Amino acid sequence: xxxxxxxxxxxxxxxxxxxxxxxxxxxxxxxxxxxxxxxxxxxxxxxxxxxxxxxxxxxxxxxxxxxxxxxxxxxxxxxxxxxxxxxxxxxxxxxxxxxxxxxxxxxxxxxxxxxxxxxxxxxxxxxx
Amino acid sequence: xxxxxxxxxxxxxxxxxxxxxxxxxxxxxxxxxxxxxxxxxxxxxxxxxxxxxxxxxxxxxxxxxxxxxxxxxxxxxxxxxxxxxxxxxxxxxxxxxxxxxxxxxxxxxxxxxxxxxxxxxxxxxxxx
Numbered sequence: 140x141x142x143x144x145x146x147x148x149x150x151x152x153x154x155x156x157x158x159x160x161x162x163x164x165x166x167x168x169x170x171x172x173x174x175x176x177x178x179x180x181x182x183x184x185x186x187x188x189x190x191x192x193x194x195x196x197x198x199x200x201x202x203x204x205x206x207x208x209x210x211x212x213x214x215x216x217x218x219x220x221x222x223x224x225x226x227x228x229x230x231x232x233x234x235x236x237x238x239x240x241x242x243x244x245x246x247x248x249x250x251x252x253x254x255x256x257x258x259x260x261x262x263x264x265x266x267x
Numbered sequence: 268x269x270x271x272x273x274x275x276x277x278x279x280x281x282x283x284x285x286x287x288x289x290x291x292x293x294x295x296x297x298x299x300x301x302x303x304x305x306x307x308x309x310x311x312x313x314x315x316x317x318x319x320x321x322x323x324x325x326x327x328x329x330x331x332x333x334x335x336x337x338x339x340x341x342x343x344x345x346x347x348x349x350x351x352x353x354x355x356x357x358x359x360x361x362x363x364x365x366x367x368x369x370x371x372x373x374x375x376x377x378x379x380x381x382x383x384x385x386x387x388x389x390x391x392x393x394x395x
Contacts, residue, residue, distance in 0.1 A: 147341050154341065158341075158345050158348070161345060162349065163349075167341075167342050167345050167346070168342065168346070171342050213275050213282065213286075213295075214295050214296065214299050216286075217286050217289060217295050218295070218296070218346070220286070221290065221291075
């Protein structure tokens, strides 16, 4: 299961923390539409390598176009088109990637904190 | 069936005309989320009456909050929250309503043109 699917199963309190990671600079539509692809890329290396960042950013746009053209839902197809237009005028692909990486890492932390809480509760109940 | 549902059943060529009616100034998420409510309001009168426009705009925000709080889909709830934040700083509720009214009217025209085309094709096939 992708990290993104696991994140969506978190309780509301933690889900709200994830919610704040996404805005116009890094729309959640991209995270959802390309969940599997996003999680299989080497973002850490790209953030430190301008030409790699540029290639990854172009690949992301290609993936988006592929997903949009196959999307059956009119609203989601429309929103993806608007995001594609915004990405085309993004001044800094590298900044976009940094924002993206930060969001994915923070997602992971929130997910881990949920696991730690569950583990703690389990240990507590075993001790009682 | 709401006009919005009928519009989504149009052929791709006409659907693309509808697609262009919506952008950040009047997001399609609002049109979809509040389809029934939107189509039951008196927008024509509100456009010519500033105080009525203001009341309608406030009611629209209340409706959006209601729909958002009941939305189960994480992405759609998130997008609706962002739109609500944008609406709170909208400089001119009246302008928003004008854009809205224009989009709904144009939708109707596109839908009618589809009906005329179908009617024409039917008559043509009956004549042949």
